[in-house]
Structure formats: C-alpha cells, structure tokens
Amino acid sequence: MLRAVYKWVDERLDVTPIWRDVADHEVPEHVNPAHHFSAFIYCFGGLTFFVVMIQILSGMFLAMYYVPDIINAHASVKYLQTEVAMGTIVRGMHHWGASVAIVMLFLHTLRVFFTGSYKNPREFNWIVGVLIFFMMLGLGFTGYLLPWDNKAYFATKVGIQIAESVPFIGSYLATFLQGGDMVGATTIPRFYALHVFFLPAGLLGLLATHFILIRRQGISGPL
Amino acid sequence: MAHNQDGNQKQVHYVGDSRVRVNSKEMLPPDYSQFPGKTEQFFPDFLLKEWMVAAVFLVGFMTLVMAESPPLGDIADPTNTGFLPVPDxxxxxxxxxxxxxxxxxxxxxxxxxxxxxxxxxxxxxxxxxxxxxxxxxxxxxxxxxxxxxxxxxxxxxxxxxxxxxxxxxxxSSGTPAKDKKIVAEQDKGYELYKKNACIKCHGDKLQGVQGPPLLGVGDRTKGEDEKLTRKDIEHIIDNGRGAMPAGMFQGSEADKQVLLNWLMQQKQK
Incomplete structure (x- = not known):
C-alpha cells in the first residue's frame, strides 16, 4: 500500500533523485566518532543545527503566549512561566538554548579553523558560516529584550548606546533599532519582528546555503 | 547562443526543455575511495549514530533546563537609577x-x-x-x-x-528605598554614625551624599538575590570599598557592634 502510494507520487514528481541525493553519500572514517572517538569534534556543527531546531520549536510555542508590548510583555512571560503547563521548561529550553547554541557554534568555528577546513575550495562556505555566527548574535541581542525586565531593558539600552557610538551611521542605527529616540513602546515590536521573522529568515537561508555547499564540496579530508 | 562559434559539431545538451546548458563538469563530492579506511553510508548507518549523539546531548541539555529555571526579573523600570546593566x-x-x-x-x-x-x-x-x-x-x-x-x-x-x-x-546602592525613613534615630547607633565620618558621605538622613544611601541597608540584597549580611557590612566598615577608605570607624569594638545593630535595623517596610 505504502509502496503503491510512493510509486504513484514518484511517477508524477520524480522524487527519488531528490531524497537519494540527500541520503546516498559516503561518510569518511575520519569524521565518524564510532571509529575514532576524537572525531566528536566533527559533531559540533550538527549539534549547533540541532540546538537551532530546538530554538525554533520552543520559540514557536513561546510565541503562542508572548505579547510584544511594554504593558503586557513582562506579564505574559511571567504568566507563561508560572501558570502555563510546562511553560517554565519551554522557556528554559529557549533561554539556555540560546547560550548553548552560541557555545556549540563557537566550538564548530574553532574546529573548522584549526583543522584548516576553510581553505580552498571552501572559502565561500566559511564566509557563509561567519555570517551565520553574526545572525545568531543578532538573534541573541534582539531576544534578550523581549522579557522586558530590568536586565533586558538596561542591557538593550547599553547595546543601543554602543551602536550609537559608531561613527557616521551610529545615530541612524540607533533610531532604526529603537524605532524612535528611546527604548520603549516602539522598540519591543521591532525587536520581536526582527527576532521572529527577519533574522530567522536570514538564518534559514544561510543554513540552506551552508548545507548545499557541504553537499557539493564534501567534507574536508583527514589532516 | 546555441551556435558553436568554433564550428565544432559538438552536441549541446540542455537541462530539461530550458536553455540552460548541462554542465559537463559536474561538481561531485570527492570520491571517498581516496580516503583510507571505513567509509559508511550516510543514510541510514551514519545518521543513526548522529541521532545517538544528539540523544545524549539532549539528555544533558534537558537536565540543565530542568535544574535551572530561566531568570525573570522585575518589570523594566526606566527610572531605576541603581540598576547595573549587563549584556548577555x-x-x-x-x-x-x-x-x-x-x-x-x-x-x-x-x-x-x-x-x-x-x-x-x-x-x-x-x-x-x-x-x-x-x-x-x-x-x-x-x-x-x-x-x-x-x-x-x-x-x-x-x-x-x-x-x-x-x-x-x-x-552599588541597589534598588532605591521605597520609603525614605531612618529607623530609630534616637538610637546610640545614630550618635556613633554622626560622630564618626560616616555622616559626611552617607548623609544625615542616610540618603547618601558622595557615598551610596544607607536607607534600608538592613534588608538589602547583594548581587542577584543574596542578602547583605551583618558580616558583609562589618567587612565594609573595616576594609572600605570602592571610594570608601579602610578604617573609617575610629571607635571601640563595642561601639562598632552598636553601630552595626543600628544599621541592621534599617529595614524597609
């Protein structure tokens, strides 16, 4: 039955080459932790992706309760954390996951750097990776404001002051981030939109590029 | 564009019914036969191992999540001048x-x-x-x-x-006091506070002049949610802190205890 359904779809859409392309490739021994324990350093990239998936999923559930305005933001987070079933777990996954993602991403960057895997022909994928790093830092910065507690508010104020001190474009940058001339009612929806739409869209695009390039070029050989 | 400029009668292949030429030199991943050792199919053999690594990782991660609930402070208050900002x-x-x-x-x-x-x-x-x-x-x-x-x-x-x-x-002065009253102004502690140099920096109403206010110092917190103890205050009196020099209190040990008693009484309602 299942086979018949697959055949019906495959006849029309020719899906076999698509998934065979993802599935059918050989993984060399030097990156396989089952053969060499030290190959666990090659897991950092995959684990970063895994944490990003955790972030996306937990974030989608948080968005069911979170209200991005200065009056209700803090109250909605508090409600989520104290009243909603499993709320504190889901928010915990998102909160700690943010730090863990940065740590894993950092470890992955170190692995690629010190194994010289960024070299010819993988220069472009390295640049994509650095952009992913910036994207993640941007997600961390915009997400930090959303609970709207004192820590969030004052840290964001300092962050925007830093942005403002950039020569020439600083004041425009600050106005763009704040949505006005102070951190307040217009800042939260702005950071929320950046955090859940703009930056994740950019991140997913970059991740897709990252993975397609890995598939194209294969993993770098043993040292 | 399909014309061959050099007159070669080479067959030109296109992708599907488009005008995109089939790339003759395919960008294939390197042949892993050039690597010595045991290569493995990605799907399903290697993917299974990746999932096992991910499962172990997930257990560690969820342990962290369940052990430490995510922090949530008081609602943002832009007028709170005592709050020390710190980024992630x-x-x-x-x-x-x-x-x-x-x-x-x-x-x-x-x-x-x-x-x-x-x-x-x-x-x-x-x-x-x-x-x-x-x-x-x-x-x-x-x-x-x-x-x-x-x-x-x-x-x-x-x-x-x-x-x-x-x-x-x-x-830091911590969260500013909500009610601005000295407790037990008639106490001997206040006398000692006045006689020693404390009053010059911390003010006659404990409001703080050059130094931080001491209103409510008796139930102040240090750091995130740890209480400032009598021992901490004694340590500051003896050794100073920040701009405050050590040994500001000149009186006897017994007097210092009286002063400490009085400072610990400074609690906010």
Missing part, C-alpha cells in the same frame, strides 16, 4: 573593551571599528589571508598563534567584564 555573556568582551580609556571617548573608533573590525574582519577573511595549502595547525604557526592570542584576548575581556560586574554589583 557573549557580548561582554565588546562591552568591556569599550570601558577602556584608549577605546572610548575620543578614541571610540578604536573600540567600535578598529578592534572588532580586525577581529571579525580577520575571521571572515581568514581563507584569503591564509592561502597556503597546509591545513595542520602546527604547520602554520602564524595563523594558529594569531587565532590563539585573539581567543585569549576575548576570553580575558569577558572574564574582566564579569569580575568588574561582580564588584560593581556589591558596591
């Missing part, structure tokens, strides 16, 4: 860098453009700066040393920022 830990190095005189004020471009530009620019352009074929870190010492030194720099700055923040939190 991965921005601390930049935050600390901008505190140094040579990277702030008139030299702000150094702190915000030059140093981060070198750091992130160097990171981004690494493949074009280190173009040798050599991949082993020990065989390309310049790259490796630059990376290790930058890494130590970032770690050092982060550590310095954290250490400085801990000191600042302990000497």
């Amino acid at each position: 830990w991965y921005f601390l190095f930049l935050y600390q860098l901008l505190k140094y005189k040579w990277a702030a004020g008139p030299f702000i471009s150094i702190g915000i453009i030059v140093v981060p530009g070198l750091l992130f620019g160097g990171l981004m352009l690494a493949p074009f700066l280190d173009t040798s074929k050599e991949r082993r870190p020990l065989k390309r010492p310049a790259t490796t040393w630059i990376a290790i030194l930058s890494l130590l720099g970032v770690i050092g700055l982060t550590w310095a920022a954290e250490a400085e923040h801990v000191i600042q939190v302990s000497s």
